[in-house]
Amino acid sequence: MELVQNVEKTIKEKHLFEAGEKIIVALSGGPDSMAMLHILHTLSSKWNFKLIAVHINHQFRGIEADQEEMLVHQWCNDLQVPCEIGKIDVPAYIEQTGKNAQAAAREKRYEFLFQIAEQYGSRKITLAHHADDQAETILMRLIRGTGPEGLTGISMRRMENKMQLIRPLLRIYKSEILTYCHQNHLKFTQDSSNQQKKYFRNEIRLDVIPYLKQYNQKLEKSLNRLSEMMTEEQSYLEQETNRYFKEIIKKNNNGFYFSRKTFISLHIALQRRLIKLILSYLCSDPYSFEYKIIEMCRVAIEQNSTSTMHLDVSEQIFFIREYDQVGFSNQKMNQDLSFSYKIEENTKQLEVFEANVLFEFAEQLVSKVDLDILIKGRLNSEVIFDMNQLFFPLSIRNRKLGDRMQIKGLNGTKKVKDIFIDEKIPPSKREKIPLLVDAKQQVLWIPGIRVSSHAEMEEKTSRILHIQYKNSIL
Structure with missing residues (x-):
């Protein structure tokens, strides 16, 4: 009963099951799954588990697979455990989809397991992977190339398709399972395909691990210990990653x-x-x-x-x-955005949807005192021009190739493109930034960024155009 106690200890420590739960048991007929069903059945008298066995005949191995199905069905009858048998023509599915045998078998197997779990109202499916499987997985990933996450190996519990896949034997070695089967007179089958070296995992188990054990007799335990350590470190790093994700x-x-x-x-x-x-x-x-x-x-x-x-x-x-x-x-930056709006002398308001900006225009007469106040109190979100020096109609549009601007205090003009670069305007926003231009296509204003020296207020200015904007994209 030592193995049963060890499995129960893992169940408690990792909170794998609760008393009275319905548990789907994937039952292949091999020693691992037959022992797992027997262990959970033994614990069910204490935990009140409701077990449902599920066996899938993939129809790969003909008579051998049929005999396996019969053995499983009889074993479940002996234990008085409900048994659902799925006959799936995986070879036909492979021919239809072109998928490799292992991927196709896994897909159809899990599909049936999920279906039965839904039918019985269960959210937990147990799989009989053990510590030797874990060691093989770690070694396979090391050979193929992996990062720290891959070195965690097979997880004892994970979610897939809203189901919890649970592996209660993941700390138990194959030798312990075989001993348990013999002690309890459990019948089981041996899948002949496990000896075929055309599968990478079989090569690892049959050739690579025995060879490496010349250098470390406890290789499997070393690999499992690595998995345990990396799982804990992975858990910590995931917590930190999620914390920074939320923060930044x-x-x-x-x-x-x-x-x-x-x-x-x-x-x-x-x-x-x-x-x-x-x-x-x-x-x-x-x-x-x-x-x-x-x-x-x-x-x-x-x-x-x-x-x-x-x-x-x-x-x-x-x-x-x-x-x-x-x-x-998930969306590529739009480089082809184009917009242009005309502004007449009597325009009061203009909404530029492409830039999410609302412009307001106000024409007014001013005195010299008014000019001094306006010049000193002007905000970054507004601009004032001498109305008599403007060439109407004005336009608000996005930039065009070759646009230049005459900036106060500078000799000559400067490319709008260079102004955007100097101001570190993100390229993805440059096409959306509205420019105020006159009828001669002179750039008068880049809202919130630069004002040109055209139509500046002077001492003789008597009529101004006051422009404000709201809800800038910047």
Whole structure:
């Protein structure tokens, strides 16, 4: 009963089950799952578990699979545990979809398990992965290449399709399971495909691990210990990543954005994890982003050689860096925006929807005293021109190639493009910024940024045009 006690200890420590729960038990017929059902059945007298066994015949192995199905059905009858059998023609599904055998079998197997769980009103499915499976998984990932997250291995509990997948035997070794089966006279089958070296996992189990054990007889335990340590460290780093995500990452309609200065002050490990977390929100399959993609984005944020940058992370995700603001979006920046509105002398108000700006115009007569007050008290959100020096109709439009502005105090003119760069206006906002131009297409005003020297108020000015704006995009 020592193995039963060890499993119960894990259940309590990790809070895997509650008393009286309905539990779906994936039952293959092999020693691992047959032992798992027996252990949970033994504990059910104390925990009042309601067990439902589920067996899937993938129809890969002909008579062998049918015999396995019969054994499972008889075993469940002996224990008086309900047993649901699924016969799935996986070979036909492979031919239809072109998927590899292991991926196709897993997809159809889980589909049936979820279906039965829903039918019985259960939210927990137990799987019989054990400590040797864990060691194989860690080694496989090391050989193929993995990061710290991959070294956590198989999780004892995780959510998939709103179901909890639970592995109560993950700390138990295969040798312990086989001993338990023999002690309790449990019948089981051996899947012949487990000896086929065409599967990478089988090669690891049959060849690689025995070879490496020449150098470390406790290799499996070492790999499991690594998994335990990395799981705890991963948990801590996830907490820290989520904390910083809430603190520094902002959300808008198209994606997420944050301050570059704040981001680069974080440890490099948190930088990578934050990028990966953002991608997970923008993409249904975040695992499709390899290390090199995440690192490309991180370096693009960190480097000082440029202040603005746009990258296509994938077909659906776009990276934007504009001075201190960095963003990941599902929408590519619109470079083709164009708008233009005419302003006559009697125009009182104009709303520029593209820029989310409301302009108000007021023509008035002024005295010299009024001029002094207006000049000194003018706000950044307003401008005043000498009405008699303006060439109507005026226009409010976005910038055009070659736009230049004559700025007071400067000889000659300056490109509007260079003004935007000097003011560190993000490229994604430049097309939305409204410009006030006259009938000669001279740029008079870039609201909130620059005023030209055209139509300036003078001592002889008697009539002015007072313009104000609200709700700037800047």
